[in-house]
Amino acid sequence: MKIPSAALLIPLLFSAAAPAVTPAWNGTVLGFEAPPAPLLGEMLGIRPILTNHGFNYQLGYLSQLALNAGGGYNHDSHAAYIDQFSLTFTQDLERYTGIPDAQIEGNIVNRNHNDNLTLKRLQDNRVNFNDLAQESYGGQSITRLGWLTFARSFDQRRLTWRVGLMNKVQTFDQIIPCDFQMLTQCGGKSANSLSWNNWNVHTWGTTLSYRLTPALTLKGGIMEQNSYAADRSHAWSWSTKGSKGMLLPLELEARTHVNGLPGAYNLGVLFNNATRTDLYRAQAEYHRTWFLYSGLNQQVTQRGGDPDRGMSLSWSLGVADPRSTYIHYTTAASMRYRGLFDARPDDWLGLGVSYIEMSNHYARNQAYQNEVQGVTDYGNALYSPLPGHSINAELYYRFRPVGWLELQPGLQYWHHPGGVRETQDAWVTGLKTVISF
Template sequence: MMIITAKVTLISSALFLSLSVNAAQKVWNGTALGFEAPQPGLLGDMLGIRPLLNEQGFNWNLGWLSQLAWNAGGGYDHDSHMAYIDQVALTFNQDLERWTGIPDARIEGNIVNRNHNDNLTTKRLQDRRVNFNDLSQESWGGQSITRLGWLTFARSFDERRLTWRIGMMNKVQTFDQIIPCDFQLLSQCGGKSANSMTWNNWNVHTWGTTFEYKLTPELTLKTGVMEQNPQASSRSHAWSWSTKGSKGILLPVELEARTSMNGLPGAYNFGVLFTNAPQTDLYSGKSGGAGAVDPEGYREYNRTWFMYAGFNQQITRHKEDANRGMSVATSLSVADQRSNYMHYTAAAQMRYRGLFDARPEDWLGLGVTYIAMGSHYARGQAYQNQLQGIDDYGNARYSPVPGHSVNADLYYRFWLSSWVELQPDLQYWHRPGGLKETQDAWVVGLKTVVTF
């Protein structure tokens, strides 16, 4: 599998490098790929306050999101449950160039309030005795809490080809941003870089600095140095400036192309992530054999790798409207399965914006994900059963042995106005948590987005 994956990523890299060289020199428009421009919010111009702030270089977006998920059938626990979570997110940007003359100088910030720690996946869909590998509500974050997502300073150099960012940051500001997070199923939300388990999505910050350099107008090289801190998602770190708990550094390198093929926009990326933070093997012991019985404990090592790649390409245009049409996307991740319980994940998606002439702003989306659990994690689970002499899955002390799972998500998003959208979805879970013993599950969901 590793050889096949390497060939796929090399071919993908060569493809988007070729595309970038031959791309049309017009403005890149990713609307049909899921990257829509901000729309007027519920509060409008706030009696002239918003335009006044914009004139001073302060731009902001305030949004509310909720996600409902109901287990319609199957799963580990068949008892009916309607799980609900929501969040309020403020993202802002203060332009400093007008005051300092520094090219593209700005302060960037993000604050997120999450509520209702209600997770349908662990409550009903899968066996809690194994780690979850997907979520029916992608915005579930494990806590009801208000957190600082990021607070950074950024500026440009070399005639705006080089962008430098520094501060308390999150990876989503720079890396793996070619696929939007529109599905409610986590494995269909954006790219797969979060599967490394060494950094976090969205509302968790760590210290770092990143660089983006435009090799050509379409091709960008990204890199940086970021703190690797397992405690970053803890409650005590929500507003902390401290590096307490840091274990090492992260070194990401990504190549991204935003180009056009046959006049239609596309985005392609390939990234590698290294860390020197100590990692614990999920099976092997320091003296050989199983770590569960090794007198020296589990094996540890200081170098871990992770790879991710993907593309998002518009393939049809609805009549003469560039903002309507079909796009297809694929994302992939491969991890070091010695310490990561998810070995590889592959997701494929189709989106259509404006399928019906009467509703040109609506979206239709369909996605399927294949998740393969790591062999070291599975061997560790099996060895625990061997030690205890248990082979009965129904025994509470049994450690289930995961394999692979396949999940799918179908949604239709109703654009009701510029400030509110409703998105019902239907999810199918095959072997939840990677367990063949768990019945396949159906989930009905509803996502609501309100922009202020």
Template structure:
């Protein structure tokens, strides 16, 4: 019933007379214009590139986490990761006469590969359902995030994209990645575990069509390749080890309600790539004892949805105010160990008159782990005869978890952002035996 309600709400937004009355601005929703870079105009080089259709953003990010108390391993540790990211577009229309044609690319260099979640916060015997540092992953490596050709049709109402792509180019774009905790970073589409965020590419093609000034319909066909995040695939265009295709469909609405902008989406992802059951074997019993191994499912689906709505506007500055976001995902718990995830947050831009560009944010995430995954963990303990949680061979049984984060972000200078914060982990990874954890964080962003 609740999914029908979401569809009804999006339908109302499609035909809402409030939609195009004002110009939509996402500043208070977390979508700010790029700041003045530290390198400035580079003696006219940046302007020369822009005049020739080449635009880019080069940024540096680091994320630090320290286990202030609790968790699986109480030994103090400061975990540090960082990355450089170059994202650029090259306008092709002036040379090809193809309207609004462009080449899009993203290259990411990640370093240090030190994650506090797996080293201290959660029990390493169970799967990760959140991260203290959202940009951790993919090892210390330089890889191609995407390289695509795109162009528009029908007076820019339709956009077509093809190439080695990433889902974030098209799908689930309504919530920014400002928090350091992964579950509060953007939407929940990555929880399908069949495609990757940000710096991993696979082949595909997508279409976006703006049905009204407010509502856009999105769809695509993308390669489902579980090997895409491996080191040898970092710059590869090979489809070796591909298992099938992904068919994502999303409807996105960006209305203005009571004079305040918002963004809403509802998406589904289907795949024909075989997914392994988390408990059931080919013969119907437990897969761990089945000679044929675990059952394979040839068709699985995944649902995600979200909203990001401005709630207040400062009387003297439209770029200051309060916003709220909510995102959720629902997966096939036969094959996905994260059955459902719900995240809610509040953000305020310019809370203090003396600091109009500072941000303050607070978010909570509830995660329910798969019953099939928990069932398999119990069965593994039964056949091993181990019931002591402290035994290294014991398989912990996950349930639900609740994580929270609070941060404050400020800019000492235009090109530098410093974001200290605090995380609280209740039942890390869904394990009740693991002590609740406190994590102190610091996120730093430099724009070149």
């Protein structure tokens, strides 16, 4: 009970720090830019017709290239490439039904090139991965439904209800953008619970968001915990086959101002009643596990009086039950600067550092496997490495040669890839490309 009580003090502290009159909340410098002018423009008048009928969409392409520049578990050079096409859309139903804010929401993602530099070169595959050099790697070349839901509002638009085949990113843990190419710097840390998925994987569920004050929103829901959710057979499935239990997320989010500058803060907990096995004592099972996540994203400077230029700082944390989740906790801090140079006001500079601590129950299980195999030499193929902690970092610069194209070269540093101290530290160069159609 102490954590929610403390969280309720957040908006009080912010209101005390903010001036009496503040501008409208603007998340541009926090990383939430408005969609750019698309490559295909008005599509010979088709896009305005769709918009006039309440259908709005974003069609985009993303690719991520990663090259091991030095170090890692396997020193052989490899350039790993993945890409995806995504269609995210909403259909306004209020104009046809009169139901406040009624809409259908959908997401379809096509991923290609099952090429993962982390697993192929950076880390020892005798341990589970704890980070990715290409965050959009999904394990398959596949087209799948990310979500398809119905939403509407009540109580003069203070309460929003959503139901259907959904994904957590529609409602929860959305105060930090996914702009870095490294997974631990991509958004918040709630996905590290390893019980629900980011972006393009759906399960059944329903959520409620209630705006307690103009700055403070309470969110909750009931979502299916399905062990088959990410399988190829579930890509377009409406079935609940594979369901193991329920996920009960609860989050408090504040979008407010500090010293007149916008910021976003959250504190969430995820309860899971699906049976999970102890990572060390296989005979021990848990029917109630938890995951705690929190974060902040605050603009700290404004350049030349332009609200769309300046620096923001973010921090995020995810803490899991170490008995049943192999990543105990992850914390990440990052800096973003939009419009550092007057000649390029839409460019971005980003720097982030992450710390990952692996579960001691998982490490003890690895040690036990070595006892069973009777091996003590790390070089033995039967040896199970003992994971500890990792420290990873990324620096990027993103620019737009034209409005619909983003190019983002980056440099990553991996300390103890996979949490294995015997693995040499690694350097990775990357290039992320985004096209808006």
